[in-house]
Amino acid sequence: HHPIFPPPESESETSWVWTQIKAEARRDAESEPALATHLYSTILSHPSLDRSLSFHLANKLSSSTLLSTLLYDLFLLSFSSDPSLVSSAVADLLAVRHRDPACVSFSHCLLNYKGFLACQAQRVAHRLWLQSRLPMALALHSRIADVFAVDIHPAARIGKGVLFDHATGLVVGETAVIGNNVSILHHVTLGGTGKVGGDRHPKIGDGVLIGAGATVLGNVKIGEGAKIGAGSLVLIDVPPRTTAVGNPARLIGGKERPARHE
Amino acid sequence: HHPIFPPPESESETSWVWTQIKAEARRDAESEPALATHLYSTILSHPSLDRSLSFHLANKLSSSTLLSTLLYDLFLLSFSSDPSLVSSAVADLLAVRHRDPACVSFSHCLLNYKGFLACQAQRVAHRLWLQSRLPMALALHSRIADVFAVDIHPAARIGKGVLFDHATGLVVGETAVIGNNVSILHHVTLGGTGKVGGDRHPKIGDGVLIGAGATVLGNVKIGEGAKIGAGSLVLIDVPPRTTAVGNPARLIGGKERPARHE
Amino acid sequence: HHPIFPPPESESETSWVWTQIKAEARRDAESEPALATHLYSTILSHPSLDRSLSFHLANKLSSSTLLSTLLYDLFLLSFSSDPSLVSSAVADLLAVRHRDPACVSFSHCLLNYKGFLACQAQRVAHRLWLQSRLPMALALHSRIADVFAVDIHPAARIGKGVLFDHATGLVVGETAVIGNNVSILHHVTLGGTGKVGGDRHPKIGDGVLIGAGATVLGNVKIGEGAKIGAGSLVLIDVPPRTTAVGNPARLIGGKERPARHE
Numbered sequence: 058h059h060p061i062f063p064p065p066e067s068e069s070e071t072s073w074v075w076t077q078i079k080a081e082a083r084r085d086a087e088s089e090p091a092l093a094t095h096l097y098s099t100i101l102s103h104p105s106l107d108r109s110l111s112f113h114l115a116n117k118l119s120s121s122t123l124l125s126t127l128l129y130d131l132f133l134l135s136f137s138s139d140p141s142l143v144s145s146a147v148a149d150l151l152a153v154r155h156r157d158p159a160c161v162s163f164s165h166c167l168l169n170y171k172g173f174l175a176c177q178a179q180r181v182a183h184r185l186w187l188q189s190r191l192p193m194a195l196a197l198h199s200r201i202a203d204v205f206a207v208d209i210h211p212a213a214r215i216g217k218g219v220l221f222d223h224a225t226g227l228v229v230g231e232t233a234v235i236g237n238n239v240s241i242l243h244h245v246t247l248g249g250t251g252k253v254g255g256d257r258h259p260k261i262g263d264g265v266l267i268g269a270g271a272t273v274l275g276n277v278k279i280g281e282g283a284k285i286g287a288g289s290l291v292l293i294d295v296p297p298r299t300t301a302v303g304n305p306a307r308l309i310g311g312k313e314r315p316a317r318h319e
Numbered sequence: 320h321h322p323i324f325p326p327p328e329s330e331s332e333t334s335w336v337w338t339q340i341k342a343e344a345r346r347d348a349e350s351e352p353a354l355a356t357h358l359y360s361t362i363l364s365h366p367s368l369d370r371s372l373s374f375h376l377a378n379k380l381s382s383s384t385l386l387s388t389l390l391y392d393l394f395l396l397s398f399s400s401d402p403s404l405v406s407s408a409v410a411d412l413l414a415v416r417h418r419d420p421a422c423v424s425f426s427h428c429l430l431n432y433k434g435f436l437a438c439q440a441q442r443v444a445h446r447l448w449l450q451s452r453l454p455m456a457l458a459l460h461s462r463i464a465d466v467f468a469v470d471i472h473p474a475a476r477i478g479k480g481v482l483f484d485h486a487t488g489l490v491v492g493e494t495a496v497i498g499n500n501v502s503i504l505h506h507v508t509l510g511g512t513g514k515v516g517g518d519r520h521p522k523i524g525d526g527v528l529i530g531a532g533a534t535v536l537g538n539v540k541i542g543e544g545a546k547i548g549a550g551s552l553v554l555i556d557v558p559p560r561t562t563a564v565g566n567p568a569r570l571i572g573g574k575e576r577p578a579r580h581e
Numbered sequence: 582h583h584p585i586f587p588p589p590e591s592e593s594e595t596s597w598v599w600t601q602i603k604a605e606a607r608r609d610a611e612s613e614p615a616l617a618t619h620l621y622s623t624i625l626s627h628p629s630l631d632r633s634l635s636f637h638l639a640n641k642l643s644s645s646t647l648l649s650t651l652l653y654d655l656f657l658l659s660f661s662s663d664p665s666l667v668s669s670a671v672a673d674l675l676a677v678r679h680r681d682p683a684c685v686s687f688s689h690c691l692l693n694y695k696g697f698l699a700c701q702a703q704r705v706a707h708r709l710w711l712q713s714r715l716p717m718a719l720a721l722h723s724r725i726a727d728v729f730a731v732d733i734h735p736a737a738r739i740g741k742g743v744l745f746d747h748a749t750g751l752v753v754g755e756t757a758v759i760g761n762n763v764s765i766l767h768h769v770t771l772g773g774t775g776k777v778g779g780d781r782h783p784k785i786g787d788g789v790l791i792g793a794g795a796t797v798l799g800n801v802k803i804g805e806g807a808k809i810g811a812g813s814l815v816l817i818d819v820p821p822r823t824t825a826v827g828n829p830a831r832l833i834g835g836k837e838r839p840a841r842h843e
Contacts, residue, residue: 120378121378121387122357122360123357124356127353127356131353190350190351192347192350192351192354192358192427193354196354196430199430199431199432202487203379203433203467206468206487206488208487210421225487226488228487228505228531230421231420231421246505246506246531246549248504248531249420251528251530254420257420272531272532290548290549290550304550304566305564
């Protein structure tokens with residue numbers, strides 16, 4: 058379940074992952090002919106990961122007034138203009154495959170993980186936001202929230218190698234920052250306290266794990282490698298490599314001598 | 320971010336808001352031509368707020384067996400028969416614009432806020448419920464729950480000027496009542512205890528604020544201007560202008576001398 | 582609200598329930614002509630419950646690349662090959678009608694309850710999983726998670742007579758088992774602790790009731806007839822007919838002399 062797959066040095070990581078995805082899709086289409094059309098249109102007919110992802114996201118997020126053709130162009134152009142969007146997607150694919158024991162293949166994640174798909178679409182919305190294309194960024198944000206029940210403000214900054222596991226109900230506010238290699242379960246809120254404006258949402262360090270249903274409120278700092286227990290309500294900073302649990306959350310081991318893991 | 324915009328006395332509040340919405344949509348269509356078709360079909364082609372809202376809700380809530388044309392007629396007729404539905408929508412638009420720092424314009428709310436859209440559709444379902452048109456009210460309820468992940472029973476009564484912020488996962492039971500100027504975050508449940516039938520859900524007073532993930536169960540009364548903390552489990556009455564936090568929730572300051580805010 | 586309706590001995594339970602559903606749909610189509618097309622296409626045009634359910638699920642779960650015709654065939658074939666899928670659906674219909682005071686008719690549940698529909702589709706996905714048709718099982722799982730915001734792994738085993746009330750945000754992991762006559766409210770997680778692989782999810786006994794927003798983590802055993810309070814975080818076994826509440830959950834009455842109900 059947790060394979061190690063360093064890409065051969067002669068190939069880029071992206072092309073290595075894309076090669077795996079196509080091989081998986083061919084194998085699945087053979088074993089399940091009823092899915093062949095689906096796999097052909099979403100993966101096998103495309104020459105590259107960015108085209109496959111653009112097509113799939115455009116179909117998922119389109120509506121009767123936001124046509125899939127418009128969204129397809131938007132995604133394609135974003136991916137080709139900013140290669141870091143594609144490398145972030147690849148880092149996420151590797152993260153999900155490594156960290157989620159329920160993930161059986163890269164194509165499983167690419168086609169079926171709403172957290173993965175919402176994250177890729179949000180990064181495009183974030184790029185539009187930075188280009189001051191607010192109406193388009195917010196229209197995309199709205200479609201992601203409707204279709205995946207994942208509500209990440211387009212202004213929020215998200216690192217690479219993130220896993221939004223299950224993802225339903227995830228809410229991330231406008232001034233939140235999520236570091237690299239973060240894992241966040243479903244029903245998690247990175248929100249504001251409602252008492253202040255401006256920079257008002259959590260900053261999540263690299264390698265943090267946030268359990269299901271945790272609520273982190275305010276401009277608090279969750280340090281590198283910290284763990285937030287399921288169902289916790291966190292209103293305070295959490296030091297690096299420290300675990301916080303409970304409602305309201307306390308640091309395990311006490312504030313003075315917090316338990317550190319790893 | 321928190322503009323004050325008293326409508327000029329010579330115009331009604333509804334027409335003033337509609338004028339703003341059209342001006343915003345024209346500005347957005349100009350700055351983002353790719354959205355022009357979307358903005359034209361949802362806003363600019365319509366002569367009034369109720370027509371724009373009917374069109375947008377009908378498209379969002381239609382399915383292969385509940386056609387958008389049927390829903391469009393249903394919404395149009397409801398809005399024209401009961402002007403309080405339109406004035407409630409306007410009060411909600413003003414509330415969202417005032418209270419949510421992430422809301423950038425009225426048209427942003429009208430087009431993109433699932434909490435706003437779910438609330439307008441629920442008010443129409445409530446009207447159908449009061450007219451004993453249960454099958455239609457429940458079909459609409461089901462579509463709102465599918466499309467927005469917002470599950471408000473059509474019998475529930477909702478006041479004016481409400482903000483359902485983020486809204487994903489909101490569940491409101493059959494005999495719940497929500498007052499005017501209430502703000503409710505996502506993942507909030509106004510539910511029953513499962514121990515009694517009949518009048519079994521919470522009554523939320525005017526101006527109450529309920530934080531993300533709070534669960535309020537039973538026929539309890541949350542007094543005017545009270546605040547319920549995020550992640551709280553509330554099984555008791557909360558006096559006016561009092562804050563309740565925790566699982567199970569306690570009143571801050573103790574039951575005898577609760578802290579009162581404002 | 583809680584009618585008793587033993588099917589006449591001369592008829593099977595399935596055909597009795599189907600007769601009720603058609604009578605309800607005819608009555609509703611007469612009282613609400615605008616819904617007649619919807620009711621005809623989803624119920625009245627079909628000769629049996631499994632055909633009606635297949636048609637309705639296929640329409641709800643189809644996408645631009647997973648056609649409703651393909652899903653209709655898949656559901657039809659599954660139901661006709663495995664009659665226990667149909668009898669489970671009937672047991673669920675009876676359970677919802679008996680236990681949920683907000684359910685007004687069998688057809689209300691069949692057409693509108695996302696928890697009911699997600700459960701029937703998951704049982705088909707589970708059958709595909711057992712037949713080693715993983716790509717199809719996972720594609721179906723993904724559509725159920727997108728459309729209903731209900732995320733039940735296709736490997737999870739679900740008994741008969743279950744009620745997933747409201748259902749939005751329900752997450753059930755790969756090795757979870759849910760017994761017969763279980764009632765689970767919305768936002769409930771039956772998840773893993775993230776610390777172990779393999780058999781890592783909760784086992785829920787017959788007749789258990791799990792309140793809204795409860796999180797049950799790890800390979801713990803929730804005994805027959807136990808009750809888990811809303812918003813609880815359960816990391817321990819709960820003995821039969823015992824109530825657990827709180828974050829973290831404690832057994833009411835203490836571990837030695839837990840309060841038992843009924």
